[in-house]
Amino acid sequence: MAPTPRPRIDPSRLRSRLWFDNPDNPGMTALYLERYLNYGLTQAELQAGKPLIGIAQTGSDLSPCNRHHMELAKRVRDGITAAGGVAFEFPCHPIQETGKRPTAALDRNLAYLSLVEVLYGYPLDGVVLLTGCDKTMPACLMAAATVNIPAISLNVGPMLNGWSRGERTGSGTVVWKARERHAAGDIDYQQFLDIVASSAPSTGHCNTMGTASTMNALAEALGMALPGSAAIPAPYRERGQAAYATGQRIVEMVWEDLKPSDILTREAFENAIVANTAIGGSTNAPIHINAIAKLIGVPLTCDDWERVGYDIPLLVNMQPAGAYLGEEYFRAGGLPAVIAELIEAGKIHADALTCNGRTIGENCREARTWDREVIKPYSEPLRERAGFLNLKGTLFDSAIMKTSVISREFYDRYLSNPNDPYAFEGRVVVFDGPEDYHHRIDDPALDIDENTILIMRGAGPIGYPGAAEVVNMQPPGALIRRGVLSLPCIGDGRQSGTSGTPSILNASPEAAAGGGLALLQNGDRIRIDLNKRQADILLSDEELARRREDLAARGGYPYPASQTPWQAIQRAMVEQLSEGMILRGSDAFQKVAQT
Ligand code: FES
Ligand code: MG
Numbered sequence: 001m002a003p004t005p006r007p008r009i010d011p012s013r014l015r016s017r018l019w020f021d022n023p024d025n026p027g028m029t030a031l032y033l034e035r036y037l038n039y040g041l042t043q044a045e046l047q048a049g050k051p052l053i054g055i056a057q058t059g060s061d062l063s064p065c066n067r068h069h070m071e072l073a074k075r076v077r078d079g080i081t082a083a084g085g086v087a088f089e090f091p092c093h094p095i096q097e098t099g100k101r102p103t104a105a106l107d108r109n110l111a112y113l114s115l116v117e118v119l120y121g122y123p124l125d126g127v128v129l130l131t132g133c134d135k136t137m138p139a140c141l142m143a144a145a146t147v148n149i150p151a152i153s154l155n156v157g158p159m160l161n162g163w164s165r166g167e168r169t170g171s172g173t174v175v176w177k178a179r180e181r182h183a184a185g186d187i188d189y190q191q192f193l194d195i196v197a198s199s200a201p202s203t204g205h206c207n208t209m210g211t212a213s214t215m216n217a218l219a220e221a222l223g224m225a226l227p228g229s230a231a232i233p234a235p236y237r238e239r240g241q242a243a244y245a246t247g248q249r250i251v252e253m254v255w256e257d258l259k260p261s262d263i264l265t266r267e268a269f270e271n272a273i274v275a276n277t278a279i280g281g282s283t284n285a286p287i288h289i290n291a292i293a294k295l296i297g298v299p300l301t302c303d304d305w306e307r308v309g310y311d312i313p314l315l316v317n318m319q320p321a322g323a324y325l326g327e328e329y330f331r332a333g334g335l336p337a338v339i340a341e342l343i344e345a346g347k348i349h350a351d352a353l354t355c356n357g358r359t360i361g362e363n364c365r366e367a368r369t370w371d372r373e374v375i376k377p378y379s380e381p382l383r384e385r386a387g388f389l390n391l392k393g394t395l396f397d398s399a400i401m402k403t404s405v406i407s408r409e410f411y412d413r414y415l416s417n418p419n420d421p422y423a424f425e426g427r428v429v430v431f432d433g434p435e436d437y438h439h440r441i442d443d444p445a446l447d448i449d450e451n452t453i454l455i456m457r458g459a460g461p462i463g464y465p466g467a468a469e470v471v472n473m474q475p476p477g478a479l480i481r482r483g484v485l486s487l488p489c490i491g492d493g494r495q496s497g498t499s500g501t502p503s504i505l506n507a508s509p510e511a512a513a514g515g516g517l518a519l520l521q522n523g524d525r526i527r528i529d530l531n532k533r534q535a536d537i538l539l540s541d542e543e544l545a546r547r548r549e550d551l552a553a554r555g556g557y558p559y560p561a562s563q564t565p566w567q568a569i570q571r572a573m574v575e576q577l578s579e580g581m582i583l584r585g586s587d588a589f590q591k592v593a594q595t
Contacts, residue, residue: 006256011049019123051254054127055089063094065133065205072243079247106466108135115143126254132156134211138288145296148591150253155216157234158326162199169199170319171206172498204234207326209318211497214281221275223354227363231334267349277312277387280321282497291580302390313381320500332374336367345378393536396507398578422530426453433458434470457517459493460510472501508576518557
């Protein structure tokens with residue numbers, strides 16, 4: 001059944017008319033108009049009732065993951081023009097995951113703020129959001145949620161598959177593997193660099209199911225990107241064609257007045273959570289998706305992630321949870337094929353509206369899977385119940401564990417005790433930030449063995465600042481040489497989506513905000529019980545109270561001084577990872593373009 005067409009708005013209702021064609025205020029109109037004519041635009045283009053469409057350019061030489069958007073934007077522009085719109089491309093604050101110190105996550109809210117100002121303050125009727133690298137989709141969709149003008153996102157696409165000596169090398173994931181071999185002395189520094197570089201063979205973002213592939217798949221699951229567009233590898237011809245179609249479509253979205261608030265509903269967010277489990281998505285997803293939800297006014301918590309997402313199976317066989325990379329995933333059918341499986345299993349709200357004006361059910365129900373090695377049927381998944389657990393206790397109020405990356409080795413060593421299944425206790429060794437870890441991890445005095453739990457604190461949104469991706473800590477070299485490749489890790493920082501370590505992370509509140517991790521001392525014992533979703537310090541209430549008083553008397557958990565004005569501003573305003581790490585109060589500005 002064809003969807004009922006939405007009524008079209010009258011050109012007099014275009015937002016851009018307030019700037020460029022406002023007879024009530026000829027002085028301002030002339031002032032607004034004249035400078036946009038100076039490079040060749042005509043008065044007719046700006047006053048003929050054509051939608052003016054922004055192209056939010058996140059690519060640049062400083063952001064190589066998104067750099068291909070500098071080419072793709074031309075095809076977006078062609079599509080906008082062909083559909084009767086006028087394109088205005090503008091730069092966004094760069095957020096390169098692998099290039100920004102101290103961490104790209106510090107800049108997500110900065111990019112969000114600046115994009116809100118652009119979308120709100122300039123004559124734009126709609127916007128194409130050029131996304132890709134990890135934080136670019138979140139920053140862009142957060143801004144679209146706040147301003148609520150018609151918006152559509154276009155991913156830059158993953159790089160081609162990486163190969164080294166006949167084996168697939170996936171972005172990020174190969175780093176974690178190669179650094180184990182480097183630490184064990186199997187390969188030297190140059191061999192280490194060569195193996196890692198092999199994972200980046202072309203333009204595009206990470207080719208694993210890291211945070212970029214995850215967030216862009218979720219943009220599609222939310223309905224904010226054209227169906228089938230997220231997984232197309234960056235250099236493929238289909239990528240340019242999707243750019244053209246996206247440009248065409250945003251013009252229609254303006255005429256249909258199809259806004260983010262029409263698409264980003266509770267149902268859409270639940271669809272994204274379900275999809276995230278099925279694709280083996282990143283532990284960064286709850287942070288960013290919760291942030292977008294808050295900004296559009298939909299309540300969403302980490303409990304929702306467990307309730308809606310935990311029981312869903314893992315269907316996509318892609319690194320780090322599986323074996324393959326972006327090219328195979330695209331050829332197997334990409335997200336629409338995954339959604340089709342989930343619809344058949346009754347796990348998707350099929351009536352959720354998407355940016356092409358159709359529901360996600362209409363878009364994906366008939367999608368086929370072309371390679372069952374890469375996208376599994378719902379009835380024969382790679383792993384059952386593959387979602388996130390949300391743990392609580394005296395260590396923190398919320399921390400996420402990605403169960404789909406629990407290895408056989410990890411399960412056997414820590415979770416398989418028949419008298420205490422899915423629970424373990426251990427002695428902690430505590431590190432205060434990543435530098436402390438790097439300096440001391442190989443110190444024999446720490447006496448780290450198989451029963452040690454590594455703690456990373458001081459790595460949250462305030463402590464680091466921005467929250468560092470450092471919780472997946474490698475054991476000391478001596479332990480690795482004995483074959484112990486991973487230890488349980490817990491921390492108030494984040495972890496790269498490309499890492500296959502089952503850490504307990506995003507702990508909120510962080511140590512710097514008075515969370516339980518701040519009370520730990522080397523040698524304390526803690527207990528993790530996955531069945532009960534509990535994570536506790538094995539100390540008496542009196543001892544915990546005494547330590548809490550001590551900490552307060554010392555002025556709280558110490559962290560390094562801010563090095564830039566933005567670090568200081570964000571630290572004073574930022575909420576915790578479980579709350580989406582948004583700036584306090586930013587959710588009070590929903591739909592600013594309507595006011
Ligand atoms: Fe940019 Fe992975 S580093 S997408
Ligand atoms: Mg990352």
